Amino acid sequence: MRLRNRIVMPAMDQNNCNEDGLITEKTLQHYEDRAKGGAGLLILETSAVKWPDGATSKHQPSLSSDLAIPGLTQLAERVHKHDAHMIVQACHHGRISGLDISRDVSVLVPSIPIPSFDTLGMAINTTDEELLKMATLTGGKLPNFKEASSEELEEIIDAFVDAALRIKKSNLDGIEIHAAHGYLISTFLSKAWNRRSDEWGGSHENRTKLLSQIIKKIRENCGSDFAIVVRIDGQEYGIENGITVEEASATAIIAEKSGADAIHVSAISSSGTGVGFTDGPLPWEKCQYSEFAGRIQSVINIPVIAVGRIEPEDAEELISNNVCEFVAMGRQLLADSELPNHLINREPEKIRPCINCFVCVAQNFWNGEPVCAVNARLGNYDTKIENAKRSKNVVIVGAGPAGLECARVASNRGHEVTLLEKMESLGGTTLFSSLTTPKNGELINWFETVLKDSEVLIKKGFVADTDSIMSLSPDVVVIATGSGASKSSLKGSELKHVLTRDQLRSLLQKTRTSKIPQEIKKLNQIILWTAQKLGLLKDMRKIRKLSKFWMPIGRNVVVIGGGLVGMEVSHFLAERNRTVTVIENGPVMATEMAHPRRWRTLHQISLSGVKLHNNAEVIEIKENTVVFSKDGNEFEIPADSVILAEGIETNRTMFEQFLESGIETHIIGDAESIGYIQGAINSGNRVGNLL
Template sequence: MTVPNRVVLPAMDMNLCVDGEIEQGDIDHFVARAAGGTGLIITGCCAVAYPVGCASTKEPGLSEDRFVPGIRALADAVHAAGSKLCVQMTHHGKVARIDTVEGRPLLVPSPPGAALDLSALGDNTPEELRRMAAVTGGKQPTYHEATREDLAWLVRCFAEAAGRVRAAGGDAVEIHCAHGYVLGGFLSSADNKRTDEYGGSLENRARLAVEVIRAVKAEVGDALAILVRVAGREFGEDGALTTAEAVRAAALFEAAGADAIHVTGWGRNPFSNFTDGPLPDRVGAYTDLAAEVKRAVSIPVIAVGRVLPEVGERAIAAGRADFAAMGRQLLADPDLVHKLRAGEPERIRPCINCYVCVQENFWDGTPVCAVNPALGNEARLPPAPAARRKHVVVVGAGPGGLEAARVAAERGHRVTVLDKSDRIGGTLWFSSLTTPDNQRLLNWLKVEVERLGVDIRLKTEATVSSVTALRPDAVVVATGAVRERPAVPGGDLPHVHTRDTLRALLTGVGEVARIPRLLRVIAALGKLSGITTSPAAIRAVTRRFLPTGKDVVVIGGSLVGLELSEFLAARGRRVTLLEEGQQLGVAMAMPRRWTAVRHAGELGVTIHRHATVQRITREHVEFRVGDRTLTARAAMVVTASGVSALAPLAEELRGVVSQVHVIGDAGRVGYIEGAIHSAWNVAALL
């Protein structure tokens, strides 16, 4: 099989099928990536024994001829767009939720041992827990240790499924032997405790996958390429699959007839180490694992795991991999390959690693993307050209304002952006300090509005008179949320900061009047030196010098408070985090939230839940937890609670300007996802 380039879309479940049959939404999704230039399209999980062994009834089935027309329609559409189609074949084994729903025991190599540590779920809201439980109807799983008859049946299922892919005109199949699915379960000694010929040695544990590969090869011959997905390492449990074992298994798979090895990774407990695998938070997380496998095989190796374009380029050039698989990045920007081909990598809309997309899979939903509102509804791309060119004035150069300006200008409008700050980005700029991936989004927005000729006027206060003087046809208000000081005694002391005054402290702009004189001088010197104009520079400098005392209390444990706590603790501060409720990081997607809470604990952040602040003194914060009154030393207090939506300018403009729209946190606090999506929705209709 010859593909147009070395970029691969790895399997990302979209949950758009109906009773296992591929629908138009799924086709549109994959075709958008193919039309954007992606060389090889791999579908999400497709069930070889549908509905047996399924994680969802919304995943494609491969077990009956009724599924062939949908696969054929997908293959034809992908081919017409210039790409090749690979169908991933799976049996989910111990995570086959539909088996539990329908009263079947889960097919496993051996009964599972100790239960997973579920303590991270303490940071889930009741609504999230309800939605997760609803997927299995509240039923508890039971297990069936696979017999030889079961294994023979399973091998036939994979072979017959591959035959249907061939009949449908597909180009390749991918046999999934990772992520705890049944073949991966047999391969890992953490799951496989058998004493027969399918357990014990690595060769025995790989035997089932080898039999599947051989059966598929016998069924399809050279009509389809056969990919095998294997974890280059499993994380988080004793006895988990090691890299040395994965390398040996890959060689066995090649000998059995595999045409390529796709090297992934897997965190064995999704509630504690999902961000180790299968969706890592570290850039290029599995390229070293792919390189180890490549040294042991002569067939192509696909690297995955936050493979940004430059990471994939280096890995291929160094001979550490043959193909670069980019999942979340291609969800964020389906035109990635075309932009690379045009020599415009700066125009690629970046994935910000927020895990909003994958969170939906925990309750069988269709993934959404914080930065790409068209994901799952590709018919929205591209936004239609405007019927009449208008002058659109956007107030606020944060993420919502810049996205509104970008989409409006893309549609043909003349756009003017006003912002009272000395730089674009708003809260996105500040959040780049704690979350560097956000800086990539800001850089992209900056490139796009400049390319489109958007008129950005900084250090410009937006008032009714200054806005109306521009004679706009429409005004979009994107002024962000209002952040209040704690309404307790001592809440107005000079060492008590909101996110806005903390930004002023670190950048030298904004509410500097409330900062003590010495710290104002330090901030001004940083501004003069240019350090405070770069989030990356601030991150680096503050590891050596931070203009705060050692003891910091952060009030509010949602997204902002949790990220700030981690940021400050990583810079040697003794941080106490106070949260009124039970859950921390609620505005974060669940996998990122679970990891952030764990990281905060590892960095020594002292966390108090159900904590109510009573008063703030110059040296302490006094708070209550239940019937106890406690104190925490505080040279600085940062309040990260009390965030509310408010857009007074919009109210003043109504009746003066014909169209006034409010987006982002000014209308409803929703952080980056809310800002980008609300901006898109408004600008696409102007």
């Protein structure tokens, strides 16, 4: 198989097949978009060889009968017409076969009893609503584990071969055998899970027998021009006796000898904890698995595909350093299907960045269809940009992600767009959040780049009111004024050392109208004035640096409210050597974050020394302390500064004023309802397409 470039889209469930696991128009559109976007190789999401047995969801592709062939054939046509190649990831999900559990079918594992791991780990920092949705996946049932017999394993090998023959008959280019991520083959490879003493267990060679038999038999039946890729775990985190990179290298050698054409190196955590999920299979760190890829590439002669938060510039380096021959980019191709074309056109700045928010994969926990925080088209193929029937004069107030997306879409459709922003920089609170989440800043930079190339007229430092907007003679007004802090009724909230997020923001970020607050100490006023004059408060990178040395915030900080804003602020302050305590009313912190990101963020925040108190209630803010109650006890803790990070409300005032004007008016983003980046981009895109 000869590919047009080295960019691979790895398997990512879309869960949009019909009730019989057959490909739908949505499936076709998703992959056709990415074929058009220029990727060399696409890998169809994990597909079940014995569907419904050994499957995670009814809506994943089935490979278990000839009924699958027409849909797969259409898929081949739709991607081949754009010169992309496509293979199918084939799997038996073993212990994670949700569809088996829900149908009271035993799930297959190599050995009974299964190793002990933290079965309740996923419940920590997870809301009741999320737990309920996860439970519906299996109808609330627990798995009944069964040690796979030799006959069952032989049947599974045959099912892989039949699946491969169907893929070949459909004109697709090959198969990826899923031997990673804790599914059946991966558990046979792992000493932790496979404690058998028959020919399928014990020695490393025996543990690889299931995999090597599948490879050999597919090769025998499908011939030499049918590509066979094998996905393995380069590391199994969080369990004793798990797969190591040395064992993974030995597995790769056996796979090569058995007839594999390439090895795709991922990883898994078997800890059972939520935070483990962002060790594997969805890495938190950049290039997290590249070391494993390099070790494996050094012992085999067939190409390695590396994966795991690899960005284009890293990909270039990994390939030139012989760490791997191909690079898979998953979430980045969900965020921007055109990524390869932008690189081919030497316009990397046009790539819409993935912000590592885990919104997409959160849906996998309850078999939902992934959506993307930055790409409204993912899973929603009606959002095609079409020219407007009549060009209108559109005025958008507020340049957070909602206003920016609306401006981009409306302008692409041929409207005349003016975007008004009261700050000196674009991005609203999303830009401020880039102090702790630099990826959010990259998203705003991307908007700046694409809007620079458009006809959108951007007016920064423009404090809009009804008159100034009317003077622009708009046909349509779009209000994207975001959210603000509601007035706190807490005792002591009026004290001088109490700040809202917006006050903290205006201390650090300069606006045309921002004044240095009189309440802060004289020395701090002088430093702020100097920083403003030196232009240090215009650029978030400079603020990030400056605030490491100096900040008008005391040593002991209490953050009231453990939502997204509270977490961002505490993380920011803890990194600047403040002693931070967060007090949250509810049982779970950061509920606005997709739960995999929340699991990781709360873990990292605790490691940075922030004390988190949930189910706690503030009684009073005093001059130097905060009094709160938790579990029936009262506590008083030191507080030089207090940040109010609760009570965020929509900012609808301007929208309501405009409704009277008779001009077509829309409201989007947090001004309409609090939905953060995903909600903002989604509503901006919807209204941009509607005008």
